[in-house]
Amino acid sequence: MxxxxxxxxxxxxxxxxxxxxxxxxxxxxxxxxxxxxxxxxxxxxxxxxxxxxxxxxxxxxxxxxxxxxxxxxxxxxxxxLRPAHLGHTALRQAGVAERTAPLLAEAARACGEVVSIAVLDGDTARVVQRAEPGRPLRATLLPGDRLGLCGSAAGRLLCALAEETTLATAARRGVPLPPAGDLAVIRSNGWATSADEAEDGIFALAVPLRREDGEVVAALSVHGPQERLTPTGALAVLRPLARRVEPLLRLDGAAFGMRA
Structure with a gap:
């Protein structure tokens, strides 16, 4: 907000x-x-x-x-559709796409799956950047897509690492949030997986992107079929990628168009 x-x-x-x-x-x-x-x-x-x-x-x-x-x-x-045009222009001017695209594309090719960045945007997690390995995929994710806070890896991670006031405001609005026990586990692990992979066969794992002061401003995720993607494999891709992405981004809320 x-x-x-x-x-x-x-x-x-x-x-x-x-x-x-x-x-x-x-x-x-x-x-x-x-x-x-x-x-x-x-x-x-x-x-x-x-x-x-x-x-x-x-x-x-x-x-x-x-x-x-x-x-x-x-x-x-x-x-x-005018706000959509403005949003894409803002992202381009902020340099988010330009700075992250090469690294995300490299990671997507290396792991063979979709890699994306999402931010907390009101009652959802919004995808602001993505890259794919250049082959047909079962997991489709586009910039601008909104992900649920309960089922998606990015949404669950951003909820777990959000300020208490942000969660309290969302709860008062009746926004479905992950159980407190799940949030505690995510905070302890430092990463989150999607909660609904059993339904569609797609697995996702997200790790945080942080400002220099430690504040979490975005979630970096990888998405793919359960039979190909495991937590160990996903973390092996995302953790070094996060260390390379964070210094290149202007990690502040305005750069991502965030709304709490």
Missing amino acids: HRVTRVDADASSPRATRPLSTVVKALALLDFLAGSDGPVRVSSLARAVGASRGEVHRQLVTLEAAGWMEQLPDGSYRLT
Whole structure:
């Protein structure tokens, strides 16, 4: 969740400029819709952001006129594809793809499976970068894909290593989270596996990417069929890869477009 904090500064400082509350509120609507599974009605949006229906409707009409939103025949609203373009552009400008692509591609070829980076994005883990070995695969994962926090290796890892306030906020919103016992094991191990591999035959394992101060900002994962990929083999690929990736990335939340 984006936070706007008050900064006490000298009037001559650029930081003394107050943010436009109307813009902040409109962006909050975009954030909420980005985390929704489908179109949302004005009344639901108003309850979610704590504003009146009239105010929310004006914001939606403005966003629609700007090309960020579209209204469906039943009166509900959904995002257009414009935010997706902005997101890909932001990742490119941050240098994430450029810096990680060669290393991820090298690792994918070495292990013969999909390798990816995901970040905690609201109520899911969002894939921001991936590489594949260049042959047909059973495991399909694309940038922008959202992974569950309970079933996916990346989601489980990011939950286990997230701040307690982040987990508490998600729990209050009713977001399904892994059991406390599972989170404790993941924290102890320093890595996580997917919880649903028995259902689709795909195994995944994730390790953290950390800032210099130790804060976890992303999950580095490898995905493949159970018969080919084991925890020992996955860790042999991911641990040295993480040590090479971390110094190359600008490891801060803004670089990954993170939302807690």
